[in-house]
Amino acid sequence: MRLIGLAGWSGSGKTTLLTRLIPELAARGVSVSTLKHAHHAFDIDQPGKDSHSHREAGARQVLVSSARRWALMTELRETPEPSLKQLLTRFDPVDLVIVEGFKRDPHPKIEVFRQANAKPWLHPADSAIIAVASDTAPDTTLPHRHLDDIAGIADLLLQGAIPLRDVLQG
Structure with a gap:
């Protein structure tokens, strides 16, 4: 099992993006589970x-x-509240676990950013962000894909995912 996250402020489009990515990944033969951090x-x-x-x-x-x-x-x-690590131990085996939220945890993440949201970028202060998916070009050297480039974002997810055991042991 491998793991990667999507991080962004509320309203940035994380859930919308994730519901577009899951069918793309499934079409590639990748089994996916998700972990969504919800409001209290x-x-x-x-x-x-x-x-x-x-x-x-x-x-x-x-x-x-x-x-x-x-x-x-x-x-x-x-x-x-259980920690991210505790929750991750609950999953049956799949190819990829995508975490939505838990933006303060140190697992690899792709930042989801929407300019109209008027929130600051996360990646300058979060070294765990490995790429950006947004509707505007970020000022960064990190890999970037437009929010509508589902195939490209799926590629970034698969390239950036790490073994779940690394997260659980870290």
Whole structure:
């Protein structure tokens, strides 16, 4: 398994880019899993569902399963948020894990930048950024691809990905 990340400010287009990259990578025969860092108030469960009632009643973990998928929800309650390394150990083997978010962690990342977002570039202050995908030319010597160059960005992902064990041991 290999790992690389997409980093950028909220609204930069990370999710949009990722949903365009996954089919490109799949067409190349690359199996992909993703790890998305969410805002603190996210919830995949809904009031009125049995699983939500289980969690609200105090269950620490609720596993929901069907013939199409399963999901394990763990209530953190008083425990701290798991680290990137801890979360990465949960994946079944695939060719590539793409991390969306976790921009402060030191794994290799491609910065996603959209000029209209009016946020500063991340790459000048983050040595883990190995390339840039943006809608404008960055002032950097890092490799750069336009946000619409999906094949080129996929190439950068595959070239820049490192073995997952390096992240877990680092």
